[in-house]
Amino acid sequence: MIDTVPPRRHHAHARVSLLEYGRFQVDVGTAEFGNGTTTVHAQLVATALHTTASQVVVRQADTDLLDHDTGAFGSTGTVVAGKASLEAAQELAHILMGLAAGITQVPTMRCRLTAEGVDCDGTFLSLTSLFSLGVERDIRLSAEGSWGGTPRSVAFNVHGFRVAVNLGTGELRILQSAHAADAGLIVNPMQCRGQIEGGIAQALGAALYEDVRIDDDGAVSTRILRQYHIPTFADVPRSEVYFASTSDDLGPLGAKSMSESPFNPVAPAMANAIKAATGVRFTSLPLARDTIYLGLKAAADTEGATRKPTRL
Amino acid sequence: MDLNTVTVLRPTADPSEWQPGDAWLAGGTVLFSYDSSTLKRLLDITHAGWPPLTINERGLEIAATCTIAELYAFTHEAWPAVALFQQCADSFVASFKIWNMSTVGGNIATALPAGPMTSLTAALEGTAVVLSPDGSERTLPVADLVIGDGATSLREGELLRAIRLPAAALQSRTAFRRLSLSNLGRSGVLLIGRTTTLGGLVITVTASTTRPVQLRFSSAPTQDELAQSLDGAIPTDLYHNDIHGLPQWRRDMTYRLAEEIRLELRT
């Protein structure tokens, strides 16, 4: 389990604007580092503006764009920043419909925003013409949104392994890897699956071999990637990824965070599977083959030693 | 990475040109993988034009500049031990892309315990041909060239020219065993066994020990004989200790794989 937002406030601001030629621009503070939030912003904004993500241009991670953004950490890219851009987009939708309603003198409730423009009870105003009208009348076709990161929800992850352990060498084979996540209503299943698979892979590295070692003088002795093995293609099994079907009352359009948390259950699931296979509880990470072998050997020796008196 | 202290790259394979601050450059995959604060010149031996693989009546001569890719592609029907070439190349933690550049000589001269070209050529009784700055040439077994983790018996300015593998060894039956802490990762233990023409057995231990260790039996050993021989040949502190395997694991796996090789080559 993980809170969907860190405590002690997390702020995001966003601005969504109509561009010439009918595309939208969203300015957000969060950086894109592979977490996929750029796509999420585009999708949330597109949904609120009844268009497709390809019509949305995202600008980001520049202190000149907006007042403030706490940043892309604590798995907040979708939940916090996404809420801000969704709010901004929803507000812009109201502005566009209001403008169209004013021009056509059709009540707003009979106006409908579409991907091309606003349909005012049969009279159609395209986004391009709305842009020009906005310029003419000096109306900013732009809206801002923000969110302060509270109240927060909780997301859940469960991981399961079936493993085989070779008692003679310590070799570990992952026969099955299954992960279930409760990320609410998922904005982009492909990307969310990628976040989970990546979290599992990184966690497998930490569970099985990654170790920054410090020598007796205090210096890091694992200084290059040949001395610090991170998972390669050969090391990572294909995981089955499942999503719980929930929709969050607090997150943007029902979504919850899903970035850090897939990492967390992997190592204990692995240790528990090894215990189930071998009867030996390993209490230290990483669980490399040499450690497993020597742990099994020590356990067998202890067992042998404690059994001896009964044999005599 | 850039070797920013290097000011000269000179094509030569003449040891008499060697001076302090020089390094022999073959594939470059080791030299360029570490930064340097002392190197001044790189002496590029790849321009020497040495034929990578030469078959003669004595066996096979592998030029120091033979790339791993060239070695991997080599086949010879009369020499069953050539199967080891691919097995050892596949033991590199480095990918096939590195094989296009890195060389047999470079891997041996780097003298890592897990250097698979050391494993291969030591196991096949390879003799290293070494050129000295004074113009002389000397030969010594590969198993004696690599003397520790990153240490060789090469003297300053000496250049590894070639490895000669005798035909007798290439004709022998071999068994290959390897363990790593990760899938396709760096070898923690690598053992190669081969039969001799007189019914004997040679087992070469690498990766688990800081230098190659060879066990020679004039006839097929028993399990106990093999274990005793390992006891005598490898003192505890010779087992390598680094991130790729704890010494106690390497030790037990050495015994285990040696026994597997003994059984495989028994008949």
Next chain:
Amino acid sequence: MKININRRPATSDPRPGQCLRTFLREQENLGVKKGCDGGDCGACTVHVDGVPVHSCLYPAVRADGREVTTIEGLADDDGGLHSVQEQFLAAQGFQCGFCTAGMIMTAATCTEEQKSNLPRNLKGNLCRCTGYRAIEDAVCGVSHVTSGGHGDNVGAPAGRGVVTGTAAYTLDVPADELPGLLHLKLLRSPHAHARIIAIDTASALRVPGVQAVFTHEDSPDKYYSTAQHELHTDDPDDTRLLDDVVRFVGQRVAAVVADSVAAAEAGVRAINVEYEVLPFVLSPEDAMAPGAVLLHGDKSHASGIAAPHRNVVAELHSSIGDPDGGLVEADFVYENTYTTQRVQHVALETHASIAYFEEGRLTIRSSTQVPFLTKRSLCRLFDLPPNEVRVVAGRVGGGFGGKQEMLTEDIVALAALRVKRPVQLELTREEQFTSTTTRHPFTIGVKAGVKRDGTITAVVLTVLTNTGAYGNHAPGVMFHGCNESISVYKCTNKRIDAHAVYTNTVPAGAFRGYGLSQMIFAIESAIDELAAGIGMDPMELRRRNIVAKGDPMLSMHSEPEEDVLYGSYGLDQCISLVQDALDRGRSRDIRFGAHDLGPGWRIGEG
């Protein structure tokens, strides 16, 4: 020399010790990436006469007379994409995309036979984001992308830039946009703990190309934290930009700014430092022992350090319900100590930043997860008004929490403000390991009780975290780790005693999971042992004890946090989904005879 790059002649010759990677980047092929610079990660893969090589290892002069192809030249000149680029786009075979150019350049040379053994043939290409499934799909031509909005598999807007090598990461700035760019290199401490008596920079300043050298005497006399949070008071102010005391091997001692990386390196080698070597402490247990050498004993409580005189950055002592009574009430009590190790983020793009001036305003382009917080921190550190600093991030090549820190921006800002020229710092992979941050190692004592009916009666935790030489993120990681890891269990008898402790080692910092992975390793291992102790299926034990929607989520306080709500609840579903998947997998294996791997193998689930 005649080197062709992407069918055009290179405009200059490489230096004798130059690798092909940096030469190609100097020739404006910025799609060629540095992940390790040592041949391990494959991000710099290019083709030389059609053969794939790691350009960081390839002596550039050897490209003389050859045709080099980079990601920018992989496709024909007609503006279309190579089929492998199309496939990576269709499968979205990337996340941060920093490894993608190398992946594509490698995959583009793979024969069908090589594609059938990707574990072997892609082992020279590391990806830290995807877990490789998406890459496998890309290489094998599986397509996932659809268009649309919410709930659809929309491809990343930057996708085309990523697969063509044109997406601009931090240092992918053409040289003509940064005229007069200088390079910064750092002298780092060889000692775990030492006081700097004297630094002689005279010979460094005489090195041709060296423009300036900075030491602790140039550093603002201010303490701050490299950690970045909404409230800067969340982290202790224990770090100086350049300090006269070094507290770990690898800490910054001095910075050299020069016309080239080579000159800066030569400048670093020419600095002479006289140290007074001090005693050091490497383990948190030793650091808390009476009489231990103090790392920040000179600092007051106002610095935000809980107990500078005990090397304790932060501590937590909480008890809710009746833990002792719960243990007495239990039918089975389990007790053990768990430890977790230091782990590095290994984001493929190393930390890097460029400081430059835009119409006189200091601008920092950085590989950061937190541009706005970094701007605030720089303003505080250098006493600059907010309108005089801008921080921007390009596309960032992976973060994982490692870039929720200010590790390069402060020093390039100092240098640029002083020399009034653009200054760039790019950390090496080795510096990432020795001198940035890691996950906090934890030692966790667990004592927990359970009744025969499967009711967990008490959880008692003793936690010791090793924050290294500085306390960046130490309080947050400790508190967060001890929270959701146990509030997910509805047992109301819980006690926690936790300390985050300084040692003379590389600092720990923020890392994906933020303390939870360490605690969950201990707690979920213990849950299985509790189940074993009463002979119950471990998942059944969990079902009986996890919070249900509406249950208070309690860890350190007897009242739940006011603003944490069940916006939705799917933990029960998650447990069933995994259990059902394992059941199906087990039956499959048994049916196909894959369950028996032979003698010597034991199979288990967890």
